[in-house]
Amino acid sequence: MDYIAIFRQNVKKYSQKPCFLFDERVFTFQHVEEFSNRLANYLSAEGFQHGDVIALILENCIEYPCVWVSLSKLGIIAALINSNLRSKPLIHSIKTAGAKTVITSKQLLQEIETELKEFNFIKIYIFDPNTSSNNSEQSDSSTQVVNLDKQLPRCSAQPSKPIPFSLQHPVFYIYTSGTTGLPKAAVIKHSRFLLGSFGFLVATGINSKDIVYNTLPLYHSHGGWIGVTYSLMGGATVVFRKKFSASNFWKDCIKYKCTCFLYVGELCRFLLAQPSSPDDQNHQVRFASGNGLRTNLWQQFSNRFNIKNIQEFYAATESNAYFFNIDSKVGSCGFNSVIAPKLSAVVLLKFNPTTMEPIRNEKTGLCIKSDIGERGLLVGMIRATVLQAFDGYVNNLSGTQRKMISNVLKKGDSAFNTGDIIIVDKFGYYYFCDRTGDTFRWRGENVSTVEIENILMDILKLSDIVVFGVSIPETDGKAGMVVIKKDNESSPIDLKYLEEQIKTHLASYARPIFIRLTEQIEMTGTFKVKKTTYQDESYDITRTNDEIYYLNPSTKMYQRVTNDIYEKINQGKIKF
Template identity: 40%
Template sequence: MLIFITCLVAALVVLLTTKKRYRWIYILYKTLPRDFKALFRFTLFNIRIWKWENNNMTAAKVFASLVKKHPNKIAFHFEDDTLSFKELDEYSNRVANYFLKCGLKPGQTVALLLENCPEYVGIWFGLSKIGVVTALINTNQTLDPLVHSIKASESVALIYGSNRSAVVSDVLPKLESLKLFQFVEEQKTSAPGTDLKEELKKSSTDYLKIMDKFGPKDKLLYIFTSGTTGLPKAAVITNIRFMMMSAALNFMTQLKEDDILYDALPLYHSAGGMVGVGQCLLSGVTVVIRKKFSASNFWKDCAKYNCTAAQYIGELCRYLLATPETEPIKHNVRIMMGNGLKGQIWNKFVKRFGVKKIYEFYGATEGNSNLINIDSTVGAVGFVPRYAGAIYPVTLIKCDMITGEPIRNKYGRCTVCKIGEPGVFIGKINPKKAVNQFSGYADKTATKKKVLENVFKTGDLYFNSGDILVQDELGYFYFKDRTGDTFRWKGENVATSEVEAVISNVVDLSDATVYGVEIPGTDGKAGMAAIVDSNKTLDINVLARGLKASLPMYSLPIFLRVMQSVPLTGTFKLKKFELQKDGFNINVIEDDVYFYDAKQGSYVPLTKDIYENLISGKVRV
């Protein structure tokens, strides 16, 4: 109730003190019903988090209470199998007891490289019961990026699926001290590692008292994010962070215990593995897991498992719209939640598939500045009432639109953006409040780079999202772009420096820069590499083979621009902005441009026909 009164007083103060009173009357008329609904849900959410913190709860302790409440309820559907809450609890206890006997200690890290399945959750959840942190590794990673992720998380052991045995064998020479455990998926391989499935069959399902020692601020997971620069970073996910992210979505979307959630997203990402799975572990919701997303089976699965809610990312929605328009499949999905659904296809998606509510949300895995759109306003990633900044301190500040660097005035302070003016999105850091905490990364240097100091006054700290957003007069935020050296493609973050390093290693050319370019009708940005080949020694086929061997497919540049020379900055860096501005437009580019033909598995010259087909959407990428 106090939070309602505070906001109402703030709104009245704004109304009485501003010169544009009539406009503010209109704004309050349009937004107060929305704001009170959000504040009510936000208050209930904060009460839940406060109780969990004060009772020293962890994800495992919350789950234990759900097991007592409904032990035989289905926790996970997976293909034709089910796993009850009791069975999931017992499986995770087997994992905990086994690795405790193996000598793992609280605070140590184990890397997990496994495809989606219920056991995936059971493994990291079981490790959490003995205080061991699990690093969730992207299953697309190979070679140096994989080595980097394992080392960055300081993992002492690796649990990997037998389907990834060849990938693991390739990196073992660089990971000599790593303990290996092979989880047999389709069939056991000759690759090294203890057969974890067999060992767990012999392990005890007894409750572990050691679990009682851990609290909400203890580390639970490392989830990798590229942030805005450099190689993937191990974002620290504490118990309270996991609980807060999962509970926030639960309260703001009003999911119920009898809902069934369809989660076809990768479990190594925060959306699928934390927000989605968290609905089961913390709120008792049955979750459907799929090994890999399938556009043709999405609605069939939802109907088969009687799902009432589903998760998405923007790219997923585009794939669903691209499926043939046959007889509509009857389903019971009333709400969908996710991020990246573009305003251009929003109404078309809702109309075609009959989804009543879209909950678009925004937030970085590691960030403290999160938003959610609770009233299905087309294109909005969320909102914050313009008079409620003190309650939820997030804002947009003026920045260099190329680099994303905040612009400071003569006093060294930042400036809040005006309505309709794009700026970088930041959130105030307050270690005393769960919703405003920033736990950072395993790498302390990387953590420091994401923190802005002395933003509005001496000593204040803000998390820098690195994203450009814009806010309208009603308080809605809209995503514009990412800054720095990262772009998003195929639902994944691509670190440009990682791709640049691979190009340099493969073809031994020092001048190469990678950036994202927009292709009409697609979500995110496709990768493009500009390479300086003054001596004309570049072998496109050799480069293609090297890139495919070293990078996941989503990181592979779709376009190559081969240049004789390139404009440099005063510090001898390639002028990426100018290159990005040209895109792959062969009508303005005089250099040779190549397009990656997925069917041929190689780069081909970008002809006028291919270019026009890409622009018109006749060629899919």
């Protein structure tokens, strides 16, 4: 049975119950069914069919999940593209998916129209409920822009013709940061979709009586896949918000009578940073589910907001390694039975801290498991089961292969390399340590260092640029820092120009917080950049004579780091 059939069972049970809430808008289960039927029938009449790909580029809105539900009814694959992407990353994401068209909003179309000209789409489809314009119009190119809000009321709300169901057919593509510098489209097949959806429903215990507050981006797996299926498959009501707001968070929870919410660690820190208010405990929230809540904030968060049940988990969009902390063990991101560890695909391996590669036994050539209490590289053993499959990336064989390790525990086996460093204690609780490779996490987003390097090289017309993440005291994640080798033969680097270009080409979370200008990029004997050296020195101006600048959070301009500013950053007086 596919998820559409399960959803339709819930439509029969909860017909007039709210399925999705967004501001003052309400979509009941019946409304979602009819809306998605209308859109499916319209797109079918437009000639789209089973196996086609349509790129979905929308900010959080109540229509967002309805779109990919409608596409599933036709067997069309939705490419859930980050609505913040611009320039090359956006073009690459659309090309990778092989999208035949784009569904977006009128506002976003104005911002991405230049990129869309690369594709010569015959039609682009937009949502624009407030427009008084015609049903369709011409863009600056020959592409026709169709307003779906004008078209859908004319379409039949009856179910479209049933399609053959296959567990191996993709529901959608969700993008992750790629070490090649551009987003990779992870394949989420029906098999994985059902596994993830039911897994989280069972682990969290969310049911039809719950009202879930979901402020996470709907193009990400947690907010846009798992957070949505709590309603589609679990019968719960899910509340969306365009963007997370710390000042309105608890007001919304009270307004909508939410019983739980989804989080990333940064979200929790932002809530703790707000002034105390009666709203802190005047809500009905009984538990929270997410990942990245720091150990030193966990108890404080639980006590202040009276949330005793915090269910941290570990998972990644394409990974087959996942676990849940269902008993609110402080600081733990999950649990695996020490009695029957083979029930899980999870393995921790000894690794070289310099190369971040697994350490192998000299005689057998196989990897070596890490010890209890020892930092280990987390991998998921790949096996021919739904639970332990790795479905790879769209049109990216090399990217898929780079995530796999061969001959792990025995000759001929393989594992998915998460790139994350984890510790497990003697009871089987896991604790997140760090992320390896060329990505770091900032503002709840995975940032690709290579992607930023490539864009900055294009902007500055320089080749010696290094990007990495650095830790800031009392701040979640790692802030982006770039080291730029000054070109002595050209004019000095214009920071004002760089600021403007960074705002144009990079999403807000991907913009470097620190810039270091240097005369020479240090290399190893094998001509690799000594990135770990720069990461270690970070923005510490006492360890280098290089100029270091920081992105002033108040002025949004780069400003020279002085001794006074350096101390204020480390003391938490300047917050990012």
